[in-house]
Amino acid sequence: MSHSKKMPLEIIMNTLSLLTLTLGFIQVFYKWSISENGDVKNFIALPLIAVVVWGAFTFIEKSDENINLPIFINEDKDINIRYNRLFVNIVKNIIVIGLVVVNWRDLSSVTNLLIINRGA
Numbered sequence: 001m002s003h004s005k006k007m008p009l010e011i012i013m014n015t016l017s018l019l020t021l022t023l024g025f026i027q028v029f030y031k032w033s034i035s036e037n038g039d040v041k042n043f044i045a046l047p048l049i050a051v052v053v054w055g056a057f058t059f060i061e062k063s064d065e066n067i068n069l070p071i072f073i074n075e076d077k078d079i080n081i082r083y084n085r086l087f088v089n090i091v092k093n094i095i096v097i098g099l100v101v102v103n104w105r106d107l108s109s110v111t112n113l114l115i116i117n118r119g120a
Helices: 008-034 039-062 077-119
Strands: none
Touching: 008 039, 008 077, 039 077
16 A cells, blocks of 8 residues: 555544544634624634644655654655654544644634623
8 A cells, every 4th residue: 555545544533533623613603793892702722723734744744755764664655754744644633633622622612701791
């Protein structure tokens, strides 16, 4: 198997992180539209940082020269590249999903506070 072919785990992780990132943006824009004072607009930063991280790590994954990690050492260069690319992919997607989840939690707590303050 050629090292340029993506492994199923890479495809699943990329799909999951892009879906999570899309839902994160949707949540920010939805909460921003219902917020009266615009406090929610500050929460766009983490999803934007996640997009930059996703793009940078995807660029690193594309080129075999960029992946030179001593994590998986095997005599077959294709196996080394494939598993090191998988490692970079997993790290990328954990960072992206983590940033979006942290943003969801912070955004939910702020909007809950806004709702409580309006009712008081």
